[in-house]
Amino acid sequence: MLGKNFVDKCLNSKVLTDPWPHTVTENHLDQKEFNSLLNDCNRLLEIKLKDMPIYKGVTENHIIPQHFKDFNINWYDQILDISKNIYENRKKLCDVFLEHRWFDDLIVTAYVGVTPPVPYSHILHQETISKIWSSVTYITPEKNCGTKMYTEGKKESLVKEAQWKPNSTMIFAGIEGKTWHSYNSTEESNRITLNFFIKNKEGLKEYFYP
Ligand SMILES: [Fe+2]
Numbered sequence: 001m002l003g004k005n006f007v008d009k010c011l012n013s014k015v016l017t018d019p020w021p022h023t024v025t026e027n028h029l030d031q032k033e034f035n036s037l038l039n040d041c042n043r044l045l046e047i048k049l050k051d052m053p054i055y056k057g058v059t060e061n062h063i064i065p066q067h068f069k070d071f072n073i074n075w076y077d078q079i080l081d082i083s084k085n086i087y088e089n090r091k092k093l094c095d096v097f098l099e100h101r102w103f104d105d106l107i108v109t110a111y112v113g114v115t116p117p118v119p120y121s122h123i124l125h126q127e128t129i130s131k132i133w134s135s136v137t138y139i140t141p142e143k144n145c146g147t148k149m150y151t152e153g154k155k156e157s158l159v160k161e162a163q164w165k166p167n168s169t170m171i172f173a174g175i176e177g178k179t180w181h182s183y184n185s186t187e188e189s190n191r192i193t194l195n196f197f198i199k200n201k202e203g204l205k206e207y208f209y210p
Pocket residue numbers: 125126127134181
């Protein structure tokens with residue numbers, strides 16, 4: 001039911017249009033499953049990114065489901081169930097947004113994102129062309145920066161922020177020249193999120209589902 005509920009709530013969320021179409025779904029994951037993920041993710045709050053075995057010299061770490069065990073994240077079946085339901089409902093999920101990209105061969109990628117502490121700031125971007133549907137669920141800590149939305153590729157064009165709240169999800173369909181966004185860290189701990197993307201399969205070596 002976890003994956004079905006996840007998708008159902010995406011499909012029933014109101015589309016907000018300012019500054020561009022997106023949804024914000026509160027209490028998105030079933031509470032019991034969210035609490036279990038939260039418990040596991042709280043252990044990642046103080047971890048140094050370069051001490052993580054998957055560290056590749058980049059500024060953010062993505063813990064893919066295949067590596068969950070290495071980090072004591074007991075959520076493989078859950079992330080698989082959600083990814084499967086996202087894949088099976090890919091057209092419906094994209095159609096929530098009037099305008100969206102599409103490719104014939106699509107896949108779902110999924111990971112737990114670990115963003116370093118303040119003053120880390122992710123570059124303002126539109127969304128890579130290969131990503132057609134992007135979902136971020138805020139996990140822990142209690143307070144942080146959610147997703148900042150802009151009308152242009154410059155900081156002065158900031159319109160608003162999807163508020164960070166544990167178990168809230170922000171979703172949008174990336175559109176070139178439109179879906180400008182960024183995020184940063186406001187706390188002394190890492191910033192932990194659950195991320196799903198529907199992406200073009202072409203050229204990808206690794207993906208999660210199917
Ligand atoms: Fe992005």
